[in-house]
Amino acid sequence: MFGAGDPRAEFVVIGEGPGADEDAQGLPFVGRAGQLLTKMLEAPGVGFSRAQVYITNTVKCRPPGNRNPEADELAACAPVLTAQLAALQPRVVLALGSVATQSLLGTKEPIGRLRGRVHPYGSAVLIPTFHPAFLLRNPGQEYKRMAWEDLKLARREYDQRRTR
Ligand code: URA
Numbered sequence: 588m589f590g591a592g593d594p595r596a597e598f599v600v601i602g603e604g605p606g607a608d609e610d611a612q613g614l615p616f617v618g619r620a621g622q623l624l625t626k627m628l629e630a631p632g633v634g635f636s637r638a639q640v641y642i643t644n645t646v647k648c649r650p651p652g653n654r655n656p657e658a659d660e661l662a663a664c665a666p667v668l669t670a671q672l673a674a675l676q677p678r679v680v681l682a683l684g685s686v687a688t689q690s691l692l693g694t695k696e697p698i699g700r701l702r703g704r705v706h707p708y709g710s711a712v713l714i715p716t717f718h719p720a721f722l723l724r725n726p727g728q729e730y731k732r733m734a735w736e737d738l739k740l741a742r743r744e745y746d747q748r749r750t751r
Contacts (some may be wrong), residue, residue, distance in 0.1 A: 588615055590643030590671060598635065598745050599677040600624070601668070603686040603718060604646035604656055615642045616719075623719040624683070632739045641675055643668070645687045661690050677711045678748040681741050684718025702737055705744060712748065714741040 588605040591614050600616075608618035616624045624642075628635040646656040646664045656664075672680075682688040685698040691713060692706060698715060706713045716737035722730055 588613055588644060588647055588649075590641060591615055592637060592641035593639060594641065594675065595751070596639060596641040596675065597678040597749050597751065598640045598681070598741070599672070599675055599679070600628075600640055600642045600681045600683065601687045601691065602642070602644045602683045604644050605649045606653060606720075607649065609644075610649040615644055619723060620718070620720040623723060627719065627734060627738055630735055630738060632735075633742045635742070641677070643671060645690055655686055661686075665690070672709075678750065679741055679745045680708055680711050680713045681738070682713055682715045684721060687718075688713075688715040702733065703740075705740065712744050714744065716741075 588609050602616060602624075605615065606618050606620070608621070609615055615621070625637055627633065628637060628640065645668060646660055647667055648660075648664075650656050650660065680691070682691055688698055688701050689695060691708065692701070694701070698717065701715045702717065706715070714737055717730055717734045722734060
């Protein structure tokens with residue numbers, strides 16, 4: 588799984604790693620979590636289509652049994668993600684879940700404390716939010732509402748920062 592979407596997009600979404608469906612198709616976020624991600628991007632006040640953004644993952648191969656990627660796996664894939672970001676030159680990065688957020692920001696702080704605000708990230712800003720798979724496992728309205736706030740924040744940042 589490499590990535591998919593508009594290679595000229597200035598809005599880049601970064602997940603954790605491919606699941607079984609993504610592994611089979613070679614595309615990011617095509618399973619259940621991916622369907623929810625599509626809805627999150629299309630939500631009122633957000634208004635992105637998948638074709639308008641670029642979507643990829645922190646690790647490029649599926650960790651066996653869907654476990655979290657280990658430190659050596661994150662390290663092996665980091666140069667690929669770094670090269671992708673260097674080519675894409677995003678203005679806004681939406682980081683989904685703790686694995687992506689912690690690895691991009693180089694922190695161990697929990698996602699609940701990192702989300703809800705804008706983090707400087709090179710010439711971009713990074714906005715963390717809950718992973719859609721977490722939202723599927725925790726279907727309460729409260730987490731959904733927080734994720735929606737994060738996505739709207741990301742959209743506002745994009746509208747201010749985009750160059751094309
Ligand atoms: N979860 C992820 O983090 N990435 C995918 O591509 C699919 C599910």
